[in-house]
Amino acid sequence: MTATSPTHPARIPRDAVVIRFAGDSGDGMQITGSEFAVETALAGNDLATFPDFPAEIRAPQGTTFGVSAFQIHFGNSEVMTAGDELDALIAMNPAALKTNLKDLQRGGVLVCDIATFNPRNLTKAGYTTNPLDDPSLSDYRVLKLDVTKMNAEAVKPFGLGAKEALRSRNMWTLGLMLWMYGRDRSHTIEWLERKFTKKPDIAKANVAALNAGHAFGETTELSAPSYSVAPASAAPGTYRTVTGTDSLVWGLVAGAKAAKLDRVVMASYPITPSSPVLHSLAGLKQFGIVTFQAEDEISAMCAAIGAAFGGALAITSSSGPGIALKTEAIGLAVMTELPVIVINNQRGGPSTGLPTKTEQSDLYQAIYGRNGDTPLPVISTATPSDCFEVAMEAVRIATKYMTPVMLLTDGYLANASEPWLIPDVTQLPSFPVKFRTDPVGFHPSLRDPVTLGRVWALPGTAGLEHRIGGIEKDYDTGHISYDPDNHQKMTDVRAAKIDGIANDIPLQTVAVGEDTGTMAVVGWGSTYGPIHQAVRAVRAEGKKVSHIHIRYLKPFPRNLGDLLKRFDRVLVPEMNNGQLVTVLRSEYLIPAEKLAKVTGKPFKISELVTAIRTRLEK
Amino acid sequence: MTATSPTHPARIPRDAVVIRFAGDSGDGMQITGSEFAVETALAGNDLATFPDFPAEIRAPQGTTFGVSAFQIHFGNSEVMTAGDELDALIAMNPAALKTNLKDLQRGGVLVCDIATFNPRNLTKAGYTTNPLDDPSLSDYRVLKLDVTKMNAEAVKPFGLGAKEALRSRNMWTLGLMLWMYGRDRSHTIEWLERKFTKKPDIAKANVAALNAGHAFGETTELSAPSYSVAPASAAPGTYRTVTGTDSLVWGLVAGAKAAKLDRVVMASYPITPSSPVLHSLAGLKQFGIVTFQAEDEISAMCAAIGAAFGGALAITSSSGPGIALKTEAIGLAVMTELPVIVINNQRGGPSTGLPTKTEQSDLYQAIYGRNGDTPLPVISTATPSDCFEVAMEAVRIATKYMTPVMLLTDGYLANASEPWLIPDVTQLPSFPVKFRTDPVGFHPSLRDPVTLGRVWALPGTAGLEHRIGGIEKDYDTGHISYDPDNHQKMTDVRAAKIDGIANDIPLQTVAVGEDTGTMAVVGWGSTYGPIHQAVRAVRAEGKKVSHIHIRYLKPFPRNLGDLLKRFDRVLVPEMNNGQLVTVLRSEYLIPAEKLAKVTGKPFKISELVTAIRTRLEK
Amino acid sequence: MTTSTAPLKASDFESDQEVRWCPGCGDYAILKAVQRTLADVGATKESTVFVSGIGCSSRFPYYISTYGFHTIHGRAPAVATGLKLARPDLDVWLVTGDGDGLSIGGNHMLHILRRNVDIQLMLFNNEIYGLTKGQYSPTSRVGTRSPSTPLGSLDSPLSPTLFALGAGARFVARTVDTQQAHLVSVLKRAHAHRGTSFVEIFQNCVVYNDGVFDEFTDKSVAPDRQLLAEHGKPLVFGKEKTQGLRLKPAALELEVVTIGENGVTESDILVHNETNRTLASLLGSLHPPAFPQVLGVLYCDPAPTYEDVVFAQMKSATGGPKDLAALMHSGRTWTVAG
Amino acid sequence: MTTSTAPLKASDFESDQEVRWCPGCGDYAILKAVQRTLADVGATKESTVFVSGIGCSSRFPYYISTYGFHTIHGRAPAVATGLKLARPDLDVWLVTGDGDGLSIGGNHMLHILRRNVDIQLMLFNNEIYGLTKGQYSPTSRVGTRSPSTPLGSLDSPLSPTLFALGAGARFVARTVDTQQAHLVSVLKRAHAHRGTSFVEIFQNCVVYNDGVFDEFTDKSVAPDRQLLAEHGKPLVFGKEKTQGLRLKPAALELEVVTIGENGVTESDILVHNETNRTLASLLGSLHPPAFPQVLGVLYCDPAPTYEDVVFAQMKSATGGPKDLAALMHSGRTWTVAG
Numbered sequence A, B: 001m002t003a004t005s006p007t008h009p010a011r012i013p014r015d016a017v018v019i020r021f022a023g024d025s026g027d028g029m030q031i032t033g034s035e036f037a038v039e040t041a042l043a044g045n046d047l048a049t050f051p052d053f054p055a056e057i058r059a060p061q062g063t064t065f066g067v068s069a070f071q072i073h074f075g076n077s078e079v080m081t082a083g084d085e086l087d088a089l090i091a092m093n094p095a096a097l098k099t100n101l102k103d104l105q106r107g108g109v110l111v112c113d114i115a116t117f118n119p120r121n122l123t124k125a126g127y128t129t130n131p132l133d134d135p136s137l138s139d140y141r142v143l144k145l146d147v148t149k150m151n152a153e154a155v156k157p158f159g160l161g162a163k164e165a166l167r168s169r170n171m172w173t174l175g176l177m178l179w180m181y182g183r184d185r186s187h188t189i190e191w192l193e194r195k196f197t198k199k200p201d202i203a204k205a206n207v208a209a210l211n212a213g214h215a216f217g218e219t220t221e222l223s224a225p226s227y228s229v230a231p232a233s234a235a236p237g238t239y240r241t242v243t244g245t246d247s248l249v250w251g252l253v254a255g256a257k258a259a260k261l262d263r264v265v266m267a268s269y270p271i272t273p274s275s276p277v278l279h280s281l282a283g284l285k286q287f288g289i290v291t292f293q294a295e296d297e298i299s300a301m302c303a304a305i306g307a308a309f310g311g312a313l314a315i316t317s318s319s320g321p322g323i324a325l326k327t328e329a330i331g332l333a334v335m336t337e338l339p340v341i342v343i344n345n346q347r348g349g350p351s352t353g354l355p356t357k358t359e360q361s362d363l364y365q366a367i368y369g370r371n372g373d374t375p376l377p378v379i380s381t382a383t384p385s386d387c388f389e390v391a392m393e394a395v396r397i398a399t400k401y402m403t404p405v406m407l408l409t410d411g412y413l414a415n416a417s418e419p420w421l422i423p424d425v426t427q428l429p430s431f432p433v434k435f436r437t438d439p440v441g442f443h444p445s446l447r448d449p450v451t452l453g454r455v456w457a458l459p460g461t462a463g464l465e466h467r468i469g470g471i472e473k474d475y476d477t478g479h480i481s482y483d484p485d486n487h488q489k490m491t492d493v494r495a496a497k498i499d500g501i502a503n504d505i506p507l508q509t510v511a512v513g514e515d516t517g518t519m520a521v522v523g524w525g526s527t528y529g530p531i532h533q534a535v536r537a538v539r540a541e542g543k544k545v546s547h548i549h550i551r552y553l554k555p556f557p558r559n560l561g562d563l564l565k566r567f568d569r570v571l572v573p574e575m576n577n578g579q580l581v582t583v584l585r586s587e588y589l590i591p592a593e594k595l596a597k598v599t600g601k602p603f604k605i606s607e608l609v610t611a612i613r614t615r616l617e618k
Numbered sequence C, D: 001m002t003t004s005t006a007p008l009k010a011s012d013f014e015s016d017q018e019v020r021w022c023p024g025c026g027d028y029a030i031l032k033a034v035q036r037t038l039a040d041v042g043a044t045k046e047s048t049v050f051v052s053g054i055g056c057s058s059r060f061p062y063y064i065s066t067y068g069f070h071t072i073h074g075r076a077p078a079v080a081t082g083l084k085l086a087r088p089d090l091d092v093w094l095v096t097g098d099g100d101g102l103s104i105g106g107n108h109m110l111h112i113l114r115r116n117v118d119i120q121l122m123l124f125n126n127e128i129y130g131l132t133k134g135q136y137s138p139t140s141r142v143g144t145r146s147p148s149t150p151l152g153s154l155d156s157p158l159s160p161t162l163f164a165l166g167a168g169a170r171f172v173a174r175t176v177d178t179q180q181a182h183l184v185s186v187l188k189r190a191h192a193h194r195g196t197s198f199v200e201i202f203q204n205c206v207v208y209n210d211g212v213f214d215e216f217t218d219k220s221v222a223p224d225r226q227l228l229a230e231h232g233k234p235l236v237f238g239k240e241k242t243q244g245l246r247l248k249p250a251a252l253e254l255e256v257v258t259i260g261e262n263g264v265t266e267s268d269i270l271v272h273n274e275t276n277r278t279l280a281s282l283l284g285s286l287h288p289p290a291f292p293q294v295l296g297v298l299y300c301d302p303a304p305t306y307e308d309v310v311f312a313q314m315k316s317a318t319g320g321p322k323d324l325a326a327l328m329h330s331g332r333t334w335t336v337a338g
């Protein structure tokens, strides 16, 4: 921790803070934010971050649609969302100000690099007058700094080109913000030196910029005070920050290990926001992981099925439109009873919709979206770190029940990050698969009497030669059968197998509050954070409201119905037009109420608090 | 009507009769049955027929899986199903007997051609002993006739080859059955002469065979009596028999006419049992209908979308697996708000499933099976003739609301046939579409204030140049928009548009019985006939049971909820594992009960009667 | 509104939408060339339609003031086929990328080419998936490092030209984003050709695959690495056009020779015949440095278009019932008296 | 059970399932030939897998006593690719039809060929959709009357050979269902070839397209209408093998000549070189009556298989964390003391 200089007013303590770095795509806001997050994590705060990329690959400089932002929420106790309103906003250019100001709370700190507020940039951002010169910003604590100039001076000694010099502006800003919140900067310096080992001048310049920004805060009388946020109490152990993508991928690796499957085949076709799963796994070849970028999603799903037939842990991942293309083949996996992990990184629909925005509107598709009576298990992820456990569960269920499993996550979780207590690998669950080898009494249609899972018999095993396919098969022999009663029997067993999983998953717990009350706020997926905080808030007002978050969507936990019936009302906030609520109503005949938000953005805690309050008043 | 000869015992009058012609694929059972049906229709009976083809294209002769059958149910009052148990079975070979006997009622008439009951055929059919020689058939009135021999004699004069002679066996049998039920045979003779104009000998031989069979019945003392079935009372007008495929196709042609669209583009990819729709439309080029056999279902759906953009009536048809492949593109049609008729001829699932068997297990897929919040109207056909009206409705809704419409029919209806009062074309509804031409104030996003249907502006129209696509569009301008509130608004308007259709469709009526009672038996699709008859049967026992059959599945008719709530219980028989019942429960929170049959076969009236009775006793 | 009386200028084909490709993207140059072409061929806004799939390239229709349809990934050929079957009167252009058109859309590409639907098909080949941030594509060279192939790609790439010829295309051409004059001339040929005109445009993705075509597009080497094929003209290249292609006797292979060196004369140089499929595929398979990259119209051998035969057959289909009533009364009917 | 010690006989590869093709279907002959081939190459039941799509032809796996997967329509190449990526040790055969493989499955076919996955790919080409009762297919000739084309088909057909060559196939062969000896010899070549061995088998559909290949398969005309190409041998045909193919000088075209007539000698006849893509596509585009139908291995030019390079790259990937714990601890971590 840097001590604040004596001449400087003491830091104002805060429980939690939300700040956002916003600038042009080229301004390195993602790196700036991530580094701030690291220093914050290392300072012992709990935190949550969310990056907001522009929809365009690389929009023209200075345009509003080219703005890239990174938000971080940190505090001295459990932090579960990236935060609603901003305490501080860093706007590296007019466009960044234009697009982000609405989220800054009154009295919040606003840092602007005045050098960028030139007529050209102002018009590009759609300003007719310079907001820095008119009263429009009077509600905020504006720091009008010529970052560009001050930074240029700081880096001058290293003889960088104008362009290069400009590039380090973000480090100057980072330095200032690290000072403002009393964070260390040694890890960032370390990192800069590692990153630019081959270009020592650039490294030095960036470090100088960082220090200059920090020094500026420390030595100047700023019109904005500085703050301190005490560390959060955390369980002992080794931590790191993870995005949903990181922990999902590691969960898959852990799942393969737990299943004792040393060949993993991941077949996928790139699509936003799902591609990072493919990218990460492509970097893990040393784990015996084969990644296959197929020609399309149909091929990816079918390749996964082929790999499963061959005895590998088969994985495919995509997003809504790609999952739509996979549905016919998913039916084949259900019919042939082969284990495949199907990951859906949900994004805004319908059709191409809002590819870069988050949504959870593919639940219907996951549960109902196939021809025929074609049931399969559906599970979902709630937080970035939760993805690890859910991925392992997907592997366990798929291999134990010989079925494709739909794992629903979304674009928000894929990119959001939070600190994670790294698990002890020796303590992780283990569920080794058994391949059939004994030819005596073998039929491809043999089932485990308990799980009803079909036998997994691999090509290459002498005496188990058999044929599978998408046509209905005889219950006893596994041969093609057009027999009416057999079709009924197979339809029933396919359904019973999936329903039976309910006996093999944890009972539904209550995330916050009692298991009875005036209202249960029921969610699934990435709405966990905001619902959690909102329920806490209304409970603080003495309301008998509980938060129930469902991971297992098909089948539901055995006790879910009884649990929900112990509440006077059930409110179901979803980032879709009301999908889980429909399923709950038909399953339990309870008048669950829909609370839909379909804007491509996560719920704000405040929105939920208001919604819960008003419903309770009704 | 042929008078029965004096020496002959008088015909026994019957209200309704079910007979089935069964033989080898090569024995011409379909033709025989169809001809019997025509003569029966012309005799003024109401009737329903159902062909049962083998799954294999052309299975080896004499095998059980090569048996082809044709069933006809006719009577002196409303006939609504192809019938449960058989009054008479014609088995042209041992395999036909083996596979069909179970459906013949005790005391029923069984006609066998003994010539075919030779060791070779018996073994092929899986008989160890000849059933004609053992007591196994003692429950039936068996006519052991050497049809082969008698027919050979009858056709000898025309010097046919042995093969050719054998081929006319079916006409001999037809003649006998026409006599047995007192049907005329003049139209069949007419038809034979037309069919074989180029081969007069064949024509003569077949006519001779027909007459011989008839004469045999008339002149011989048969161990089986003959019957008479009085004509049913029918509304005046011109009738014909239609299969579901016929009336569906004509309904589409009528729909195009009503919409004043003179270009129809039907894009499809062959699949059982949907191909006949493509085949029929391919024969109607003179109506300005373009049929396009695409490279796959995705292409078919996309070509339909392109055609709709161009201003044609766009149609695509498939079955479950093919519809699965279309789902991504269907989302594009929803997003771009273009009218496309999507016909799903349902078959047994999951995956390839039971391609030649009927099922109605694609309702989930139709209502929920897409990524994103992607609502579209779903309507269904109940009987072969009903397909005509439903097809017209699909065209009306699609063009008026600018939306793809899912039309659900099934393999049973596609092939089943019944008499149809041919409508007067001048009396058919008319709903001409209006294409936008005025550039003043034009936006591609303009909507009809009432229907919320988007404007249909065709390429080629000067001043209306615009761009559409699958990315979310601005409500006002139609340009790409990533704006959060706009996405909410567009999601809401897409939902409101579809829900609004409820105000533009007939209120739900009750098919049989009162609009209140102890039980409503609620069906959809091709279960209409059996439910109807079953409900009548239990009502005859004094039970307060009504039959409600839903054509409009999304949205439901406005009054459906209230109507169902006026019954103590709601039973939902479906040829799937319980799909409509799920939708009804979530929509109206009523404890609707599932009655599932997933055997690839239609419900039997008796099955339903028993099911209703037992539920009522519970 | 457009009354489309006066001939339109290239600028008339600019839409009101802000172009959102990365600064320096090759797509800008192609956009300009297409607008120029539309003006030069006297196209009208109202009867011209641009259909695209998904990808950076497929954003194209938004930037042209004609009708446009930004469809879904890989399906533009199917949508365009349906559009032409409904409206053969329209002048349809198709825009696709190497991923959109040859990865997910390969099957539709294959079938529109063999059916020979009358459209102009522009494949923007940047050998990368631009929109999804840089994964390798079916045209990426072996060893391409990308997010999904951190150690280099392994799949041997497709040659769009050879694929199109194998699919039965009747018009196959290649050109380069930055070579405006050549680009426009090729696009005009494509527009003049009736049937599916397949045009592969080498397009530079400055962000994810910058300079991948430099080996033959870079000003410094272009003259020696490019052969601009013209029908009926000898296949020569080089600053002084002293190098040319010669057919190896009886070997069915081409070789590079220099006119004036060891007895080679003009007359030894192979003359381009754009109606010869075999020659086209030989030219299409040449690559620098050993050979020049052959650009221009490699193959053009017109055949009836799909919509022409479809509507000709419809015209000839005069049999069967003429109207709905007749249709419904065809076959066996009976009447119940009132 | 099989211990697969003693070499297996063709009959050992018959499954216990009743074969359900139409009597007289060409598929029976192919089934026999494949069983014969498996025995001859010393295949084992347990390490052999047949993967198919949907169609009459795709029923094939049920009739072979090895492992088998009857997948979904058109997707067999994708399933086979996944299988090989999991299990490169398996000997995989793929069975598809002209509809399954070239209509709905065209894209997967294209990509498995360019990737060169090591399988034997048999395309049963009967120029029709058999299973769905006789609609025309992408290989049906123009004018084919079928349920979906009552007045005759209009789409110009694909040539499987030219398509495969355009896709980058490294092994392309053609043979006929009824010519057992030739069929078996070609299948053995296909099995011996490492990579995707594309074998088009002309197969007669007795029910929906009977006799469509008679013009060159009928006993009476076969010798004069078939040219059985063999690497290194002159391309001759005819009862007395007196007719042959000659390269038209400088025209990149082939012509039929008769040895002994107007000065033509053996030496004028083109010698088959199966490593020459251009020759292969020239031979592939010849059709009776003007030319013979060329059968046999038209092209064979081995390249590394996809799975070989995939697993070689995996072997070489030694960087990065070695185990799960190391992976999860990679990058920035911090410790909270207990």
Ligand SMILES: Cc1ncc(C[n+]2csc(CCOP(=O)(O)OP(=O)(O)O)c2C)c(N)n1
Residues within 6 Å of the ligand: A269, A270, A271, A272, A297, A321, A322, A325, A352, C054, C055, C056, C057, C058, C073, C096, C097, C098, C099, C100, C101, C124, C126, C128, C129, C130, C131, C132, C137
């Ligand atoms: C069904 C589906 N799958 C995947 C995607 C994601 N996606 C969009 S564009 C694209 C590839 C674009 O590459 P290319 O066609 O070469 O166009 P470029 O961006 O390079 O111009 C992909 C994989 C999608 N939008 N839809």
Ligand SMILES: Cc1ncc(C[n+]2csc(CCOP(=O)(O)OP(=O)(O)O)c2C)c(N)n1
Residues within 6 Å of the ligand: B269, B270, B271, B272, B297, B321, B322, B325, B352, D054, D055, D056, D057, D058, D073, D096, D097, D098, D099, D100, D101, D124, D126, D128, D129, D130, D131, D132, D137
């Ligand atoms: C997704 C899907 N679409 C369509 C079908 C229907 N279908 C089954 S086989 C087939 C074509 C078969 O033709 P081909 O591949 O040539 O095989 P053949 O029967 O001629 O051997 C079609 C269209 C299907 N089963 N699945």
Ligand code: SF4
Residues within 6 Å of the ligand: A057, A058, C020, C021, C022, C024, C025, C026, C027, C056, C057, C126, C130, C131, C204, C205, C206, C207, C208
């Ligand atoms: S990513 Fe590449 S192709 Fe896409 S716009 Fe940017 S430069 Fe162009």
Ligand code: SF4
Residues within 6 Å of the ligand: B057, B058, D020, D021, D022, D024, D025, D026, D027, D056, D057, D126, D130, D131, D204, D205, D206, D207, D208
């Ligand atoms: S339909 Fe044709 S291809 Fe299919 S089994 Fe019968 S003969 Fe063979």
Ligand SMILES: [Mg+2]
Residues within 6 Å of the ligand: C055, C097, C098, C099, C124, C125, C126, C127, C128, C129, C130, C137
């Ligand atoms: Mg590209």
Ligand SMILES: [Mg+2]
Residues within 6 Å of the ligand: D055, D097, D098, D099, D124, D125, D126, D127, D128, D129, D130, D137
């Ligand atoms: Mg075929």
